[in-house]
Each structure stands twice: as C-alpha cells, then as structure tokens.
Amino acid sequence: MTRLREARFGGRRKARLDAALKAAATAVEAELAALIPNHDAPHARLLRAMRYAALGGGKRLRPFLVLECAKLFDADPAGSLRAACAVEMVHCYSLVHDDLPAMDDDEMRRGRPTTHVEFDEATAILAGDALLTLAFETLAAPETHADAAVRAELVLVLARAAGMNGMVGGQMIDLEAEGTALDLAQITTLQAMKTGALITAACEAGAILGRADATARRALVAFARDLGLAFQIADDLLDVEGEAARVGKGVGKDAAAGKATFVSALGIDQARARALSLAEAAACRLAGFGERAETLRSAARFVVERQH
Amino acid sequence: MTRLREARFGGRRKARLDAALKAAATAVEAELAALIPNHDAPHARLLRAMRYAALGGGKRLRPFLVLECAKLFDADPAGSLRAACAVEMVHCYSLVHDDLPAMDDDEMRRGRPTTHVEFDEATAILAGDALLTLAFETLAAPETHADAAVRAELVLVLARAAGMNGMVGGQMIDLEAEGTALDLAQITTLQAMKTGALITAACEAGAILGRADATARRALVAFARDLGLAFQIADDLLDVEGEAARVGKGVGKDAAAGKATFVSALGIDQARARALSLAEAAACRLAGFGERAETLRSAARFVVERQH
Numbered sequence: 143m144t145r146l147r148e149a150r151f152g153g154r155r156k157a158r159l160d161a162a163l164k165a166a167a168t169a170v171e172a173e174l175a176a177l178i179p180n181h182d183a184p185h186a187r188l189l190r191a192m193r194y195a196a197l198g199g200g201k202r203l204r205p206f207l208v209l210e211c212a213k214l215f216d217a218d219p220a221g222s223l224r225a226a227c228a229v230e231m232v233h234c235y236s237l238v239h240d241d242l243p244a245m246d247d248d249e250m251r252r253g254r255p256t257t258h259v260e261f262d263e264a265t266a267i268l269a270g271d272a273l274l275t276l277a278f279e280t281l282a283a284p285e286t287h288a289d290a291a292v293r294a295e296l297v298l299v300l301a302r303a304a305g306m307n308g309m310v311g312g313q314m315i316d317l318e319a320e321g322t323a324l325d326l327a328q329i330t331t332l333q334a335m336k337t338g339a340l341i342t343a344a345c346e347a348g349a350i351l352g353r354a355d356a357t358a359r360r361a362l363v364a365f366a367r368d369l370g371l372a373f374q375i376a377d378d379l380l381d382v383e384g385e386a387a388r389v390g391k392g393v394g395k396d397a398a399a400g401k402a403t404f405v406s407a408l409g410i411d412q413a414r415a416r417a418l419s420l421a422e423a424a425a426c427r428l429a430g431f432g433e434r435a436e437t438l439r440s441a442a443r444f445v446v447e448r449q450h
Numbered sequence: 451m452t453r454l455r456e457a458r459f460g461g462r463r464k465a466r467l468d469a470a471l472k473a474a475a476t477a478v479e480a481e482l483a484a485l486i487p488n489h490d491a492p493h494a495r496l497l498r499a500m501r502y503a504a505l506g507g508g509k510r511l512r513p514f515l516v517l518e519c520a521k522l523f524d525a526d527p528a529g530s531l532r533a534a535c536a537v538e539m540v541h542c543y544s545l546v547h548d549d550l551p552a553m554d555d556d557e558m559r560r561g562r563p564t565t566h567v568e569f570d571e572a573t574a575i576l577a578g579d580a581l582l583t584l585a586f587e588t589l590a591a592p593e594t595h596a597d598a599a600v601r602a603e604l605v606l607v608l609a610r611a612a613g614m615n616g617m618v619g620g621q622m623i624d625l626e627a628e629g630t631a632l633d634l635a636q637i638t639t640l641q642a643m644k645t646g647a648l649i650t651a652a653c654e655a656g657a658i659l660g661r662a663d664a665t666a667r668r669a670l671v672a673f674a675r676d677l678g679l680a681f682q683i684a685d686d687l688l689d690v691e692g693e694a695a696r697v698g699k700g701v702g703k704d705a706a707a708g709k710a711t712f713v714s715a716l717g718i719d720q721a722r723a724r725a726l727s728l729a730e731a732a733a734c735r736l737a738g739f740g741e742r743a744e745t746l747r748s749a750a751r752f753v754v755e756r757q758h
Contacts, residue, residue, distance in 0.1 A: 178614075184640070185614065185619035185623050188619055242572075264553050267553065270579075272618040275612050276614060294601040297590035298590040302587055304583050306496055314496035314573070318495060
C-alpha cells in the first residue's frame with residue numbers, strides 16, 4: 143500500500159470511529175437522562191446533582207466499549223445501552239468522589255465546576271453514592287436482559303471491577319502513594335485497579351450481554367487490558383503535555399501533587415512508545431473477530447492519539 | 451392469663467428473642483469478617499477501614515430480619531447469611547458516609563471513633579464506597595442462591611431501597627431540612643426513605659430468598675413498614691431521653707442540629723404511644739405465619755422498648 147492510500151485508509155477509519163463514538167455518546171446521553179429522573183421531589187437536589195455529574199460531557203469511552211463489544215455478538219441494543227449506562231454511572235460516581243476536597247481536591251472537570259463546587263460536598267457525596275447504586279439497579283432490572291443469569295453476572299463483574307480489589311482499591315493506593323516514588327510494577331498495579339478494571343469490565347459486559355463463548359470473552363478481556371494500560375499512559379502524557387484549555391481540567395496536577403505516573407517512571411519518549419505498542423497489541427487481540435471489530439481496533443489507536 | 455403468667459410468658463419470649471438476636475449477630479460478624487479480607491495488600495488500609503466500619507458492633511437488626519424472614523420459608527441458611535451481610539454492609543456504609551464532616555459530622559459511633567476520625571476522610575469515603583459495592587457483589591455471586599433470578603431480584607430490591615428514591619434520597623432530604631420545621635407527613639416520608647426502605651428491603655430479601663408467594667411477601671413488607679416507622683420513632687425518643695454512655699453516641703444531637711423528628715412533631719408522650727401501636731400493628735401483620743413468626747413479632751415489640 144502506498145503512503146497516500148494508507149493515509150486515505152486511515153482517514154476513513156478515523157471518520158468511521160468518530161461517527162461511532164459520537165453515535166454512542168448521543169445514545170448514552172439520552173438513556174442516562176431517562177434513567178436519572180428530573181422531577182419535582184423532596185430530594186430533587188440529589189437528582190439534579192446526579193444529572194449534573196452524569197450528563198453533558200465526557201468521551202463516553204466505557205459505554206462505547208460496552209456497546210461495540212455487545213454488537214460483535216448481535217446482543218439486543220436496548221439492553222446493551224442500559225448496561226453501557228450502568229458502567230458510565232460507575233465512572234461518573236468515581237469522578238465525583240475523586241474530585242472531593244478530601245481526595246484529589248479538583249475544582250474543574252470537563253471545563254465545568256466539579257459537582258461539590260457546583261452543589262456542596264454533602265450533595266456530591268450523596269450523588270456519587272446514588273449513581274453507584276443506580277448502576278446496579280439498572281443492571282439487575284429485567285429490561286436489561288431477559289435472562290436473569292446474564293443480569294446477575296453483569297452485576298458481579300461490574301461490582302468486582304468497581305470495588306475494593308478494583309477501582310476503589312486503586313484510588314486508595316493512589317492517595318497513599320502521593321509523594322512516594324512508585325516503581326513501574328507498582329504503577330502498573332495501581333493503574334490496573336484504578337482505571338483498568340472498569341475498562342475491562344466494560345468489554346466483558348459486552349461479552350456477557352452477547353453470551354460470548356469463553357474464547358471470545360478472553361480475547362475481549364485481553365484487548366481491554368492492553369487498551370486500558372495504553373489509555374492510562376496516554377492520560378499521563380496529556381497531563382504533562384496538554385494545554386489546560388484543551389483538556390478542560392488542571393494540567394500538570396500529577397507532578398504538582400507528587401504523583402508517580404508512567405511518565406515519571408519511563409520518561410516521555412518511552413512512555414509514548416509503550417502506549418503505541420500497547421495499542422497495537424490490543425488491536426491484534428481482536429484478530430479473531432475479523433472486519434466486525436474494526437471500530438474497536440481503531441478505538442485502541444485513538445486512545446493514544448487523542449488530544450483530550 | 452394472670453398477670454404473673456403473662457409476665458413469665460413475656461420474659462420467656464424476650465429471652466428467646468435475645469438468644470436469636472445474639473445468634474444472628476455472631477453469625478453475621480463471622481461472615482462479614484470472611485467477606486471483607488484482612489490480608490497484606492497495597493490497598494490494605496482500605497480493607498482495614500472497611501472492617502473497622504463493618505465489624506465489632508451494632509444491633510445487627512437488618513441482617514437479623516433477613517435471616518428470620520428467610521427462615522419462615524426454610525431458605526438455605528448459608529445463602530441467607532450472605533444476603534443478610536449484604537444488607538448490613540449497605541447499612542454500615544451509610545453510617546460511615548453520614549458521619550462525615552460534610553454530612554452529620556459525628557465523631558463517635560457505637561462508643562468508638564467514627565471511621566473518618568480513626569482513619570481519615572478520604573479513607574472513610576472510599577471504605578463506604580467499597581462496602582456498598584461489596585454488598586452487590588455478594589448478592590450477585592452464585593454462592594448466595596442457586597437461582598440467578600433470585601440473585602438479580604435481591605440486587606434490584608436492595609439497590610432500589612438504598613438509592614436515590616430510598617436511603618440516599620432520604621439523607622438528602624434530612625440534610626436540606628436542618629433548621630426547618632417539617633410537618634408530620636414530611637417527617638414520615640423522610641423516615642420511610644432514610645431508614646424505612648432498607649428495613650423493608652431486609653424483610654423482602656428474606657421473602658425473595660425463600661421464594662415466598664405474593665401474599666406472604668406483601669405481609670412481610672407491611673410488617674417491615676410498621677416496624678421501620680416504630681423503630682425510627684423509638685430512635686428519636688432515645689435521642690431525647692437516652693444517656694450518652696448507654697447509646698454510645700452523642701445524645702440530643704437532633705435538637706441541637708435543629709432537626710425535625712417525630713418527637714418534635716408529636717411530643718414525647720404521643721410519639722411513644724405511636725411507636726407502641728405501630729409495633730403491635732407490625733406483629734399483627736404476621737398472623738398468617740402462626741407460631742413460626744413469634745421471634746419476628748417479639749422483635750417488633752423489642753425495637754420500641756430498647757434502651758440503645
């Protein structure tokens with residue numbers, strides 16, 4: 143293939159990926175708005191804070207992964223969308239709690255005041271709690287899948303990824319590590335728990351929704367692990383290199399907080415090389431799915447090239 | 451029946467209830483200790499805080515209700531114990547978050563420093579998050595019940611009770627109501643969400659575990675609603691009348707915080723009469739279960755007579 147044809151091919155792929163990401167984000171936004179009521183109630187403030195935290199922004203990468211993985215097996219789109227929203231609720235709750243003054247103390251997120259700044263700390267804590275709870279309520283409801291075994295397994299996989307041995311455990315390690323020099327193995331463990339577990343659960347949820355066989359499910363989990371690591375390295379690079387305006391949150395905060403990242407452990411050039419090779423490895427994990435997985439393969443490349 | 455025989459009969463019932471409560475508490479304590487690992491891990495601090503928040507105290511009323519209700523239908527004891535622990539985890543997480551400085555700002559609980567005092571705020575927030583998540587993980591795991599439909603329904607019922615339209619929503623109303631005069635209807639709504647919903651879910655979980663028919667399930671839900679309301683009124687009375695040492699937490703805090711309670715709305719005498727009549731009404735809801743429900747009926751009376 144000539145360089146020109148390659149560039150054209152890459153451009154088409156990128157356009158297709160962008161369209162798929164946009165379509166997923168639009169569908170997820172609408173479904174989240176339907177799942178989080180906006181009515182006049184004694185606890186209306188809580189509902190407003192939940193909507194503030196969950197609506198109107200974000201790349202929606204995790205629900206996109208749920209939807210794309212479920213599509214590989216022709217899973218029911220309506221149920222997949224609900225599961226995708228459940229995973230996104232867990233992501234949004236984690237951002238709300240991580241931003242709290244007692245945690246990372248961030249005042250801006252996605253170019254807007256964080257939830258505890260827009261409302262108050264108590265409301266932000268409760269909105270996070272309620273989003274986490276609603277995620278499991280959504281998965282367990284019969285509308286998500288006709289087979290209760292699928293629903294129970296979705297709950298189990300998401301809870302394991304989000305809980306003490308996954309995301310929350312990772313955040314604990316991250317908080318304790320501030321100001322200490324973690325080695326590469328420790329940073330990798332931290333990342334696998336704090337951000338990797340939920341990304342893996344997103345892909346695994348797609349496999350569960352589609353009743354994938356063990357081989358297909360393992361392939362998607364392996365894809366997700368490589369992708370998640372590539373994603374985190376890219377995030378660390380953005381923190382060092384990004385412009386505050388483009389990223390929409392404070393930049394250089396990791397270094398200021400004395401946080402060990404892949405960039406601090408590997409240096410910028412090695413970190414970038416590592417992210418690129420992980421993205422390629424992720425894409426290769428999906429060889430067995432053929433052309434159907436092209437959007438997911440493009441997504442793996444996208445996460446390391448993104449500007450925000 | 452002479453007064454003497456009545457007193458003897460009441461004494462025997464109380465002794466049986468105390469034995470059942472103690473047995474439930476012991477089993478729940480051991481199971482919670484097994485479900486929350488205590489091993490050396492990078493996130494060991496989180497696990498320690500979870501164990502601190504969940505172990506070593508409390509009446510264990512909610513798990514007791516799960517176990518007793520499940521027993522009415524001869525449900526598998528091991529699975530019922532797991533479900534009982536899941537409900538207790540949700541209760542414990544709610545205490546940890548409610549005690550935070552941004553919320554009720556309590557420094558003592560069950561005669562010990564609260565979790566954020568013993569550890570720190572960030573750890574307490576994360577420990578609460580992880581306990582909530584572990585509750586759903588526990589319910590969804592195959593060990594809890596062989597039938598996935600039972601597991602999914604347990605998750606659904608607990609999530610609805612704990613979430614935006616239940617416990618968390620009630621806490622939001624409670625926080626917003628500080629310093630304002632709620633009327634009796636508003637206080638009743640608040641209580642039904644903040645504490646009633648989880649007590650109802652505990653009894654309903656027992657019915658689900660035992661695959662109760664619709665009539666039996668409705669009876670247990672009705673029992674739980676009366677019991678929950680009686681329990682909250684008794685709690686409000688204890689706040690006014692209790693001794694700090696016996697209750698193990700700050701007393702008179704509600705009045706100091708300007709919180710509207712059943713006692714502030716009804717006065718002490720009317721509140722006590724209301725609690726007693728609700729407890730009797732709760733006991734009557736279980737008439738259809740005959741002698742088997744005697745412990746549950748005693749429990750309804752116990753919650754309004756308790757000293758702490």
